[in-house]
Amino acid sequence: MNAYSKTPLLDTIRTPDDLRKLKVEQVRQVADELRQETIDAVSVTGGHFGAGLGVVELTTAIHYVFDTPRDRLIWDVGHQAYPHKILTGRRDRIRTLRTGGGLSGFTKRSESDYDPFGAAHSSTSISAGLGMAVARDLAGGKNNVIAVIGDGAMSAGMAYEAMNNAGAMNSRLIVILNDNDMSIAPPVGAMSAYLSRLYSGKTYRTLRDAAKQINKRLPKILANRANRVEEYSRGFMMDGGTLFEELGFYYVGPIDGHNLDHLLPVLKNVRDMETGPILVHVVTQKGKGYGPAEASADKYHAVVKFDVATGTQAKAKPNAPAYQNVFGQSLVKEAQKDDKIVAITAAMPSGTGVDIFNKAFPDRTFDVGIAEQHAVTFAAGLATEGYKPFCAIYSTFLQRGYDQIVHDVAIQSLPVRFAIDRAGLVGADGATHAGSFDNAYLGCLPNMVIMAAADEAELVHMVATQVAIDDRPSSLRYPRGEGRGIEMPEVGVALEIGKGRMIRQGNKIALLSFGTRLAECEKAADELAAHGLSTSIADARFMKPLDTELVLKLARDHDVLITVEEGAVGGFGSHVAQFLTDQGVLDTGMVKFRTMVLPDVFQDHDTPNAMYARAGLDAKGIVAKVFEALGKDVKTETVKLA
Numbered sequence: 001m002n003a004y005s006k007t008p009l010l011d012t013i014r015t016p017d018d019l020r021k022l023k024v025e026q027v028r029q030v031a032d033e034l035r036q037e038t039i040d041a042v043s044v045t046g047g048h049f050g051a052g053l054g055v056v057e058l059t060t061a062i063h064y065v066f067d068t069p070r071d072r073l074i075w076d077v078g079h080q081a082y083p084h085k086i087l088t089g090r091r092d093r094i095r096t097l098r099t100g101g102g103l104s105g106f107t108k109r110s111e112s113d114y115d116p117f118g119a120a121h122s123s124t125s126i127s128a129g130l131g132m133a134v135a136r137d138l139a140g141g142k143n144n145v146i147a148v149i150g151d152g153a154m155s156a157g158m159a160y161e162a163m164n165n166a167g168a169m170n171s172r173l174i175v176i177l178n179d180n181d182m183s184i185a186p187p188v189g190a191m192s193a194y195l196s197r198l199y200s201g202k203t204y205r206t207l208r209d210a211a212k213q214i215n216k217r218l219p220k221i222l223a224n225r226a227n228r229v230e231e232y233s234r235g236f237m238m239d240g241g242t243l244f245e246e247l248g249f250y251y252v253g254p255i256d257g258h259n260l261d262h263l264l265p266v267l268k269n270v271r272d273m274e275t276g277p278i279l280v281h282v283v284t285q286k287g288k289g290y291g292p293a294e295a296s297a298d299k300y301h302a303v304v305k306f307d308v309a310t311g312t313q314a315k316a317k318p319n320a321p322a323y324q325n326v327f328g329q330s331l332v333k334e335a336q337k338d339d340k341i342v343a344i345t346a347a348m349p350s351g352t353g354v355d356i357f358n359k360a361f362p363d364r365t366f367d368v369g370i371a372e373q374h375a376v377t378f379a380a381g382l383a384t385e386g387y388k389p390f391c392a393i394y395s396t397f398l399q400r401g402y403d404q405i406v407h408d409v410a411i412q413s414l415p416v417r418f419a420i421d422r423a424g425l426v427g428a429d430g431a432t433h434a435g436s437f438d439n440a441y442l443g444c445l446p447n448m449v450i451m452a453a454a455d456e457a458e459l460v461h462m463v464a465t466q467v468a469i470d471d472r473p474s475s476l477r478y479p480r481g482e483g484r485g486i487e488m489p490e491v492g493v494a495l496e497i498g499k500g501r502m503i504r505q506g507n508k509i510a511l512l513s514f515g516t517r518l519a520e521c522e523k524a525a526d527e528l529a530a531h532g533l534s535t536s537i538a539d540a541r542f543m544k545p546l547d548t549e550l551v552l553k554l555a556r557d558h559d560v561l562i563t564v565e566e567g568a569v570g571g572f573g574s575h576v577a578q579f580l581t582d583q584g585v586l587d588t589g590m591v592k593f594r595t596m597v598l599p600d601v602f603q604d605h606d607t608p609n610a611m612y613a614r615a616g617l618d619a620k621g622i623v624a625k626v627f628e629a630l631g632k633d634v635k636t637e638t639v640k641l642a
Contacts, residue, residue, distance in 0.1 A: 009026060009033055016088060020064055031060040038083050041086070044305060045098060047302065047428070048080070054288050055080050056083050058282060060083075061267055063087050066271060071144040072117075074117045074129050075125070078105075082097065100606035101604075104430060107119050123153045123158045125153075126163055129146070130169070149176070152370060156369070175249065176280045179281060250277070254281040287299035323478040324421055326456045331343060335360070342366065344368065346375045348392075348393070348397070351421065372398065372404075376401040379391040380414050383416050388470070395435025395477065410445045413472045417469070418474065418475040422479065423452065425612060426479075428605050437568050439565060439568070440574070442544075448472065449472060449542070459476070460491075465497070479566065502550075503537040507557065509535040510538065511622065512538050512576065514539075514564070521564055521619075555585050555591045556590070560626055562594045563596065566598070567598060577593065592629040594628075
């Protein structure tokens with residue numbers, strides 16, 4: 001052991017089996033060292049930070065009390081699981097978090113047996129946990145299933161659907177509600193801890209069951225009074241537990257999630273319960289134990305690399321505005337002219353640029369929490385009354401509201417404007433957050449206008465276009481990150497619906513881009529020109545309705561036509577192919593047609609540039625696709641001018 005180590009006890013722990021060999025009085029030191037290691041690791045890697053610091057004691061206590069991985073531990077969302085990863089055999093790789101080939105920023109089944117369920121979207125843990133608990137019961141097993149869910153994740157309907165089902169089934173499932181929105185208030189003190197320990201203990205449960213049996217034999221008036229006494233005694237400190245009890249859960253709490261003297265006995269009692277389901281209400285503080293995070297408004301929810309001593313984050317100076325900020329600023333300008341414009345987001349105001357709109361128009365901004373289904377239908381309701389709702393949701397999160405898009409918006413042709421952030425590959429968050437599918441899942445819907453911005457200036461005009469579309473739904477997709485640094489228009493001008501634009505005119509190769517791969521098409525065209533291949537570039541702007549005139553012209557005037565998009569198969573390229581085949585253009589073999597889409601795999605996290613290179617959607621990949629269509633090898637052959 002290194003005598004100078006800041007984490008001497010943690011250094012002896014490879015897995016939770018090692019942790020469970022320690023004396024109970026040593027657990028506090030493990031937690032303190034785990035917090036230090038988490039701070040040091042994330043200062044190097046960046047990533048989600050505040051949530052992990054808030055659950056250090058809880059993580060340590062769960063692994064100390066429960067027999068993981070035989071007892072299944074599910075972290076909802078998984079962005080708070082860095083301390084869990086350190087304790088479960090991954091400490092030696094913790095500084096590879098969110099980098100190519102390194103650890104995922106979320107829980108991941110393929111990464112460890114200690115991650116029984118992959119989670120990066122919110123509010124799935126109770127449903128998955130109930131499935132595991134029922135599977136255990138069917139198999140005659142005895143292990144525990146623990147779902148840890150945050151108070152933010154409890155804003156999603158799915159959590160309540162799962163709890164309602166769990167309560168009705170009476171399956172033995174443990175749900176830990178990690179409440180970090182509430183301050184450490186008087187209810188989370190010694191009396192609450194004592195009562196929680198009492199209520200979770202076997203003696204109390206046995207007495208309670210006995211009392212229930214006796215109550216059945218008492219005259220009704222006395223039985224009711226006895227029940228009320230117990231309700232009052234439990235309700236005295238329970239602050240909200242009634243809801244969970246009504247759903248069929250045995251409620252314990254609230255208890256201080258940073259006090260191991262309170263946590264450990266309660267978790268042991270809960271572990272040994274033979275009935276269920278049980279909800280343990282634990283109150284924690286996001287960013288706990290790191291001064292700069294505790295003092296910050298967002299508790300350092302997500303950070304880039306930072307200096308541990310000061311908390312200063314090493315943010316690079318941007319070369320161009322972020323797309324989300326361009327969207328927010330554009331929407332503000334439009335809303336200044338039109339008081340019917342409102343903005344809706346689902347718990348991601350800063351991620352979508354809606355926070356900018358909120359500063360200007362707080363009364364016209366609605367953050368509905370982690371409730372995408374509700375967000376979409378709420379927007380539909382606003383649209384029926386003549387308002388112009390902009391529903392700003394990441395591509396990957398909009399998937400969660402798909403039926404509402406179909407049934408509540410598209411079928412009724414309501415003018416809900418979908419602003420789809422994080423379109424395409426997103427880098428460090430990986431497959432769970434990649435906006436790969438919206439072209440395909442929206443493209444098949446009637447009544448939908450679908451646009452993609454090629455750059456930040458186009459985004460401004462497309463926001464104005466969405467304002468003008470008032471008879472059907474529309475969607476506008478744009479990527480994560482910075483724009484190209486081009487000159488910005490003063491005001492947005494509505495585009496002609498279903499019309500693309502020519503960027504560069506050639507006569508041999510045609511590149512038809514949908515979205516921000518346009519910049520890579522321009523680089524590819526330069527390289528193709530050096531090979532003697534005159535190349536046209538067009539920006540489709542619209543996937544639906546398609547600019548059929550532009551597509552026909554490109555197909556008829558060029559030897560090769562290639563579509564390029566930041567999306568999966570079934571999207572823009574498929575729509576172009578459908579049109580060309582319907583027109584018989586491909587029957588004659590006059591044009592060689594290819595589509596370039598994301599590969600048919602879930603790509604692991606890396607930098608966006610590395611991910612696009614692997615996907616073959618950079619300039620090099622586009623050039624290779626052209627040569628492949630021509631039957632040439634780009635490495636060995638230079639095509640002569642025809």
